[in-house]
Amino acid sequence: MAQSGPAEDRLETVVRLIASNMVAEVCSIYLLQPDNRLELYATQGLRAEAVHNTFLSLGEGLVGTVAKSARPLALSHAQRHPAFAYRPETGEDPFLSFLGVPLLRGGRVLGVLAVQNVTTRTYKLEEMEALETVAMVLAEMVASGELVNLVELHRAEVADDRRMHHYGTAISEGIALGHAVLHQPRFHVTRIIAEDSDEELTRIEDAVGRLRASVDAMLSGDTLGRAGEHREILETYRMFANDSGWLARLREAVESGLTAEAAVERVQNETRARLMRQTDPYMRERLHDLDDLANRLLGHLVGVPMTAAGDKLPTDAIVIARNMGPAELLDYDSQKLRGLVLEEGSATAHVSIVARALGIPMIGRVAGITDILEPGDAVIADGDTGEVYALPSQDIVDAYSEKARFRARRQAQFRKLRDTPAVTKDGERVALNINAGLMVDLPHLHEAGADGIGLFRTELQFLVASAMPRLSEQRAFYSQVLDQAKGKPVTFRTLDVGGDKVLPYLAHDKEENPALGWRAIRIALDRPALLRYQFRALLQAASGRHLRLMFPMVAEVSEFEAARAMLDRELTRLDKVGQARPASLEVGSMLEVPSLAWQLDALLPMVDFISIGSNDLLQFFFASDRGNTRVGDRYDLLSPAVLSFFRHVVARCRAHDVPISLCGEMAGRPLEAMTLVALGFRKLSIPPAAVGPVKAMILELDAADLSAFLGDKLDRPDRTLRPLLTDYARERGIPL
Known part of the structure; x- marks a missing residue:
């Protein structure tokens, strides 16, 4: 590899050497091209004219299968494999056995190295590891630009217009x-084959020790001592750093003949290639923690800064x-x-x-x-x-620059309104609450001048923890939230996990439609211990204080009744053990599933309040996945269909004298918030940064006038009323 001369000549030498030393009739190298096809670049044993004339798509044939899966493939009878694809120009008819390994760099597949034999042959693990080691060197050679430099090809595409x-x-x-x-910075591992494996084992164990010490130092530092949830995150990080399986894989790689640096790169390449193909969002997120650890470990081995943070x-x-x-x-x-x-x-x-x-x-x-x-x-x-x-x-x-200055001026203006109640020109008081979920959100409650917390996402405490939070931890957390609120109302939403919010310690199956699957109240009712423990922690934390609870994703009245029955059992338990109840208790339901809107007359007598969760409700309303870029913005929240739906819900709540609020991204935008107020909403829960802009809008709004303006416009077949509403606000000087 280190010799001078054209790169393709060296590839020809490599395939000859491998074929000879492995006693294989064929050795071939395929490289991935920018059009996502694998091109035969060098071969010993196949027809010479097939080089640069044989192409395979990802997943096509055995070579394509190796590239797509990013994993080695060993077969004693290749032609029986369902992915086998015959290429007549190669002349590979007589070859029965196949061993292929991917060329990996940074978890990305750059090509495939394969050997074939005429007879049926069971390839040994040592032979596979030998090919993987050569593949590492080949991957560095490819990425260096001597053959197919994928990075430079990409940069060439944008070089003419980097002002993008x-x-x-x-x-x-x-x-x-x-x-x-x-x-x-990219750590270029140039020394791959170890001269002394015992010395390399010592190096890697020493580096792992220093890595663990650095993580411990971060956890004991003053900054993290005050960081609340950050500590939970880094405890998970430390768990990875102390994982015995990770160290065992590093040792095995060194014992196979690699240097410590090459061992780290091989293990992380394999891990990244495997996790990048995971559909589980939790597992994919953990890839970044493992990338971070691998780069820190390489930094300790190489003795250079691991990131630009040290520059x-x-x-x-x-x-x-x-x-x-x-x-x-x-x-x-x-x-x-x-x-x-x-x-x-x-x-x-x-x-x-x-x-x-x-x-x-x-x-x-x-x-x-x-x-x-x-x-x-x-x-x-x-x-x-x-x-x-x-x-x-x-x-x-x-x-x-002007936008940044304007933002600063606007923030200064909003701060002046902090203690001003949000009252429309015609005297309608609108409560502006904030959405929160972590302790770091709590200072915003008072800084923004909000009336309370309209949505506290309790699941975030569970998501940042590596294990189920204990009862004492939950109780202390909720008590601290109520303390920080200083008497302002806090509405706790019970555990809303599932879908894209996966708890690593809660067993779950892969679902075709996770947003519509086993999540939120459905999990809580199927795993009652989860919900009862949360109730117990919340009730104990709110002893002698006001407590507001609401249940997420209720689709039918019976689900609310079942959750409320569990809560009542926990209240009875408090009485039995002699613990004080909350001074007052309000229990509500979120309206996120459209079916619940047609059961309101049955539900409303049972609840103290209703809160519309606009994010989920509207994706269900339009059958439009908000995370899908093709359809996420296809429908407008200010369509007559949505607004007439809201008007119906508000009317039913007023008929039963049940307060209604709306939480979600929709309420945080002044134009949408203006429309919601006109429809009768008097409580909104929004991001802290939106309190100032929404309050400034409300102070200039005549709610009754806008309500009359909407009139029968909600019955129109229009796609959206956004232009009409924008013009209305502009003509009346309402700031948006």
Whole structure:
């Protein structure tokens, strides 16, 4: 590999050497091309004219199967395998046995290395490991640009227009203008074959020891001592670092003849390739923690900074990464960090929770951003809209600079309204509550001047923990929430997991439609111990205080009755053991499933309040997956169909004198909130940052006038009333 001369000549030498040493009649190398086809690049034993003329799609044939699965495949009778595909130009008719291994780099498949034999042959584990070792070297050779440089090919596609406007998912709000810092340097493992395996074992065990010590140091630091949920996240991180199975796989790789660095890279390549193909969202999120650990371990072995956090940062750093673990984000100087942009990432990932806690604008799912940007490039990241500008023109910089200044001025104006009640011009008082779920959200309750917490997502405590929170932990957590609220009402939503919110310690089966499957109240009623323990913790935490509870995803009245019966049993238990009840108790239901709207006359006499969960309700209403980019924005929330549905629900609640509120992203936008107030909603639960803008709108709104304006417009066949409502607000000077 290290010899001079054309790369393809070296490939020809490699296949000859492997065929000879493995006593195989055929050895071939296929490389992945930008069009996602595998091209035969070198062979010993197949026809020479097949080179560069034989192509296989991912999943096609045995070679394509290896590439798609990213796993080795050994067959003693290849032609019996269902994926076998015959290519007449190769002349491979007589070869029965097959062994193929993927060329992996960073978890990405770059090609396949395969050997074949005329006779039936059972390939040994040692032979497979030998091929995997050669494949590691070949992968480095491919990525270096000597053959097919996939990264450079991608960069060439965008080189003519690097001033690009990218769209991602807004995860943590705010606007960041600054310069790109590429989070992760690539550790190039150049020494793969070990000269002394015992020495390499000592090196890797020493590095693992230093890695574990560094994680322990992070957990004992002052910053994390005050961080609440961050500590739970890093406890999970420490669990991975101390996993005996991980260390055992590293040792096995070293014992097979690899250096410590090559062993780390092989184990992580295999782990990444396997987890990237998982459909379980929890398992996919854990991949980022394992990537973080592997890179930290390589840093300890190589003796260089593991991330750019140790470098001299610009004062306006915007960190660009494929993904990262929460510990890596905490490594950065928060005084210099302005924003975070990831190629992957999700709103529920651990790093997202930490970013929101630190107030760092963050955008996820920005495809290819690490390939496009160079260190020091100017970047604008809009955490409100999910937009990223790479190398923005001066006009865009000026526009966003003004937007940032305007945002600062508006925030100052909103702070002046903090203690002003949200009352419309015609005297209608609207309660503005916030959505919360973590202790770091609680200061926003008072900073924003909100009336209370209209939705406290209790599941987040469960999602950031590596094991089921104990009764004492739940009780202490809920008690602290009520303490921090300082007498303002808090509405706790009982455990809403399932779907895309997977608890690692709760067994669950793969579902075809998880959003419509075993989740929320359905899990709670099937696993009553979960719900009863949560009731017990909440009732004990609220001893002598006011408690509001609501049940999620109720589809029929019987589900509410069953959950309420469990709550009543826990109240009876309190009396039996001599513990004080809450001073008052209100129990409500969320309306997220449309079927419940046609059972309101039966339900409303049983509840103290109703809360519409607009996020789930509207995706069920339109049968439109909000996470699917093709249909998520297809339907408008301000359509006559939605608004007339809301008007029906409000009317039934008023008839039964039951308070109704709405929580969800819809209520946090001034135009939508304006419409909801006109329909009769007097309680909204919104993100903390939306309290100021929504309150400013309400103070300029005449609710009765807008209600009359809507009149029979809700009966129209229009797709949306958004333009009409926007014009209405503009003509009357209502700030949106």
